[in-house]
Amino acid sequence: MTASPFAEACGHGLDVPFGGSPTFVVHLMAGGDSLNMYAEKYQTTTDAILAINYQLTTPIKSGKVIVIPLNTSSVSGIPPFELYQAVEAVVTTDELASQLGTNSQSLDQYNVLVEPCTMFSGWVLIPRPQETTTP
Numbered sequence: 001m002t003a004s005p006f007a008e009a010c011g012h013g014l015d016v017p018f019g020g021s022p023t024f025v026v027h028l029m030a031g032g033d034s035l036n037m038y039a040e041k042y043q044t045t046t047d048a049i050l051a052i053n054y055q056l057t058t059p060i061k062s063g064k065v066i067v068i069p070l071n072t073s074s075v076s077g078i079p080p081f082e083l084y085q086a087v088e089a090v091v092t093t094d095e096l097a098s099q100l101g102t103n104s105q106s107l108d109q110y111n112v113l114v115e116p117c118t119m120f121s122g123w124v125l126i127p128r129p130q131e132t133t134t135p
Helices: 035-041 046-052 093-100 104-111
Strands: 023-028 065-070 081-089 119-127
Touching: 023 119, 035 046, 046 065, 065 081, 081 093, 093 104, 093 119, 104 119
Parallel strands: none
Antiparallel strands: 023 065, 081 119
């Protein structure tokens, strides 16, 4: 859980690492930046960044918020994430998961939430199903 202006709030700030294995950071793309630059800076790969961001397409416009895995290129088994910006959302983890169409266990796991979360403020990773490709 990342500190926020509200002591009991769960969520993550921009550019603040969280998680264990792997560790993630939520980052705001700036003009002139590239995935290659972020891959080098955060010791990962562009493929890993693309894999864990739900329906992310390139080129990525300035102002887009993305998830970056830190110090790893191994993201197999990790779902892609959609980002949700909570602004003092007063709900339980189960209610938030239901509202966002995911399950609360995955929400807890990837956001490293410590129960009981009853307020969310900041960025929250929303696990989405892996997209399958058919030949």
